[in-house]
Amino acid sequence: MQLTRQSEYAIRTMLELAALPYGELLSSKVISQRQDIPEDFLKKTVHLLSLGGLVSTQRGTQGGVRLAKAAEQITLAHIVAAIEGPIAINPCLAPGYFCPNQVTCPVSPILARAQAALLAELNKQTLADLVKQA
Amino acid sequence: MQLTRQSEYAIRTMLELAALPYGELLSSKVISQRQDIPEDFLKKTVHLLSLGGLVSTQRGTQGGVRLAKAAEQITLAHIVAAIEGPIAINPCLAPGYFCPNQVTCPVSPILARAQAALLAELNKQTLADLVKQA
DNA sequence: GTTAAAGTTGATATTTTTTATCCACATTAA
DNA sequence: TTAATGTGGATAAAAAATATCAACTTTAAC
Numbered sequence: 001m002q003l004t005r006q007s008e009y010a011i012r013t014m015l016e017l018a019a020l021p022y023g024e025l026l027s028s029k030v031i032s033q034r035q036d037i038p039e040d041f042l043k044k045t046v047h048l049l050s051l052g053g054l055v056s057t058q059r060g061t062q063g064g065v066r067l068a069k070a071a072e073q074i075t076l077a078h079i080v081a082a083i084e085g086p087i088a089i090n091p092c093l094a095p096g097y098f099c100p101n102q103v104t105c106p107v108s109p110i111l112a113r114a115q116a117a118l119l120a121e122l123n124k125q126t127l128a129d130l131v132k133q134a
Numbered sequence: 135m136q137l138t139r140q141s142e143y144a145i146r147t148m149l150e151l152a153a154l155p156y157g158e159l160l161s162s163k164v165i166s167q168r169q170d171i172p173e174d175f176l177k178k179t180v181h182l183l184s185l186g187g188l189v190s191t192q193r194g195t196q197g198g199v200r201l202a203k204a205a206e207q208i209t210l211a212h213i214v215a216a217i218e219g220p221i222a223i224n225p226c227l228a229p230g231y232f233c234p235n236q237v238t239c240p241v242s243p244i245l246a247r248a249q250a251a252l253l254a255e256l257n258k259q260t261l262a263d264l265v266k267q268a
Numbered sequence: 269g270t271t272a273a274a275g276t277t278g279a280t281a282t283t284t285t286t287t288a289t290c291c292a293c294a295t296t297a298a
Numbered sequence: 299t300t301a302a303t304g305t306g307g308a309t310a311a312a313a314a315a316t317a318t319c320a321a322c323t324t325t326a327a328c
Contacts, residue, residue: 003135003224003245004286011241027303041288043304050304060296061302076244080135089252090137106264107145110210111137114255118223121248130240138315161274175317177275184275194325195273 007083009037009045014079015134017055018071018127025064045083052082071131077122089115141217143171143179148213151189152205152265159198179217186216205265211256223249 012035017026028046032039046065049055056068067074081087090111146169151160162180166173180199183189190202201208215221224245 002222006287007135008224015240029303038288040290044306047305057304058296059294059302059304060298061300062297063295063303065304076241076248084135087135089135090142106149106267107210110255110259110264113258114210114252117251117255118248121244121251124247125244130244133240140315163274172317174319178277181276191275192325193273193275193323194327195271196326197274197324199275 003080004084006041006045007080009035009042010049010079010083011076012037013042013046013049013065014054014067014074014127015130017065017067018074018131019134020066022070023066025058025062025066027064031065049079049082052078054078054082071128072126074127075123075125076127077119079127080122087115087119089118135223137214138218140175140179141214143169143176144183144213144217145210146171147176147180147183147199148188148201148208148261149264149268151199151201152208152261153268154200156204157200159192159196159200161198165199183213183216186212188212188216205262206260208261209257209259210261211253213261214256221249221253223252 013031016031016034020026028043029039031037031046032042035042037045046055046057050057050065050068053068054074055065057063057065077087090108147165150165150168154160162177163173165171165180166176169176171179180189180191184191184199184202187202188208189199191197191199211221224242
């Protein structure tokens with residue numbers, strides 16, 4: 001029932017990027033050093049963020065990573081989803097799951113609401129808000 | 135970011151027990167058969183529920199497991215906590231954790247609120263409510 | 269008392285997931 | 299041309315979750 005460490009890496013990375021002037025690049029290497037994250041692992045993490053449309057990358061000398069959209073439009077929920085996929089606190093809430101148990105399972109609606117409440121909180125503040133606070 | 139399968143086993147077990155007349159025993163063996171849960175694993179799961187004060191057990195012939203308190207006083211949050219320990223969606227929210235990162239981490243308050251929202255939903259309905267619905 | 273049913277406990281194995289590492293490759297600015 | 303950088307795949311290592319096994323204790327039933 002926990003965020004993975006990789007999600008945490010991703011959050012810290014996004015905070016680094018959001019603290020920069022918009023559009024500015026920062027290399028994975030530098031981020032890994034500043035945030036004490038294994039470089040190769042971070043590279044993959046950044047790649048996931050990229051696939052999720054949260055950052056864009058630039059190869060080559062002086063390349064790096066930057067936000068792909070304004071920090072005002074990014075929330076923790078987006079970041080976690082980019083890393084871990086759609087948040088599902090139980091397999092039975094995942095898209096396309098067929099429950100092998102009783103037809104009328106009283107639990108999944110509750111889990112669904114709990115999950116929704118969790119997501120709502122993770123969406124309440126933007127990355128921009130977070131950077132302001134830090 | 136998921137409940138463990140063991141938590142799910144525990145929930146299904148508690149639903150079985152709550153469907154019985156209050157105080158009635160059901161053996162782990164029968165529960166494991168009805169719910170298709172490995173028996174030895176379920177025994178340990180039941181033991182955790184017992185340590186958590188949610189069920190009481192009775193050894194010997196005709197022994198078994200029963201609710202230790204009224205189903206009206208038990209929620210999903212209690213069950214999950216009995217199995218997984220205090221719910222903490224990130225290590226930094228666990229009791230006694232010291233964060234090695236920046237002093238003013240803007241993330242943990244959000245995670246804390248998200249976690250609280252999750253817990254609130256898991257506490258909204260009692261086991262008794264669930265049994266009624268099923 | 270004896271016995272069989274049931275929970276207790278600890279060791280260990282298996283499987284899955286997560287985290288980390290390594291390296292060959294593609295791209296690109298300098 | 300070259301060095302810095304992201305890409306991608308393979309693999310390893312570590313951790314966590316799940317499952318199995320087996321000896322033990324308790325206790326109701328006979």
